[in-house]
Amino acid sequence: xxxxxxxxxxxxxxxxxxxxxxxxxxxxxxxxxxxxxxxxxxxxxxxxxxxxxxxxxxxxxxxxxxxxxxxxxxxxxxxxxxxxxxxxxxxxxxxxxxxxxxxxxxxxxxxxxxxxxxxxxxxxxxxxxxxxxxxxxxxxxxxxxxxxxxxxxx
Numbered sequence: 001x002x003x004x005x006x007x008x009x010x011x012x013x014x015x016x017x018x019x020x021x022x023x024x025x026x027x028x029x030x031x032x033x034x035x036x037x038x039x040x041x042x043x044x045x046x047x048x049x050x051x052x053x054x055x056x057x058x059x060x061x062x063x064x065x066x067x068x069x070x071x072x073x074x075x076x077x078x079x080x081x082x083x084x085x086x087x088x089x090x091x092x093x094x095x096x097x098x099x100x101x102x103x104x105x106x107x108x109x110x111x112x113x114x115x116x117x118x119x120x121x122x123x124x125x126x127x128x129x130x131x132x133x134x135x136x137x138x139x140x141x142x143x144x145x146x147x148x149x150x151x152x153x154x
Contacts, residue, residue: 050130051129051136052150054101057097057101059147059148062140065087068094069116075089075114076089076117077112078115080106080112084098084099085098105128108127108129120144121142123143123144124141125140127153138150138151138153139151
């Protein structure tokens with residue numbers, strides 16, 4: 001008869017505990033969970049991502065136009081158009097873009113903002129949606145003191 005030392009590999013095999021340890025199983029499960037999260041994030045809805053890009057870009061453009069209005073002392077208005085948008089009152093040497101990055105982006109509701117030249121403007125907002133997905137909507141807004149920011153429609 002064979003005598004085995006405590007903790008030897010032969011003893012584990014003798015008891016039928018061969019295979020994976022609990023720690024090895026936990027490591028594999030953790031790796032699988034991280035991979036699943038990574039795949040889920042990479043498969044985001046393309047429509048929502050395009051809308052977010054247009055909303056962030058619009059917030060930056062509105063802040064740029066607001067700064068130019070304050071610097072020049074000339075009122076600037078932003079108007080939504082069927083094919084894009086336009087800034088009225090900006091000097092021609094600093095033109096800003098007038099088209100959406102995604103042609104299916106459009107404005108829901110009133111499409112006009114007054115951006116200055118006063119340092120404080122009234123609270124204003126624009127709601128952006130996608131033509132094929134009206135359930136996706138984002139709000140680009142300011143309280144008049146803080147910069148324009150993108151948020152969810154409430």
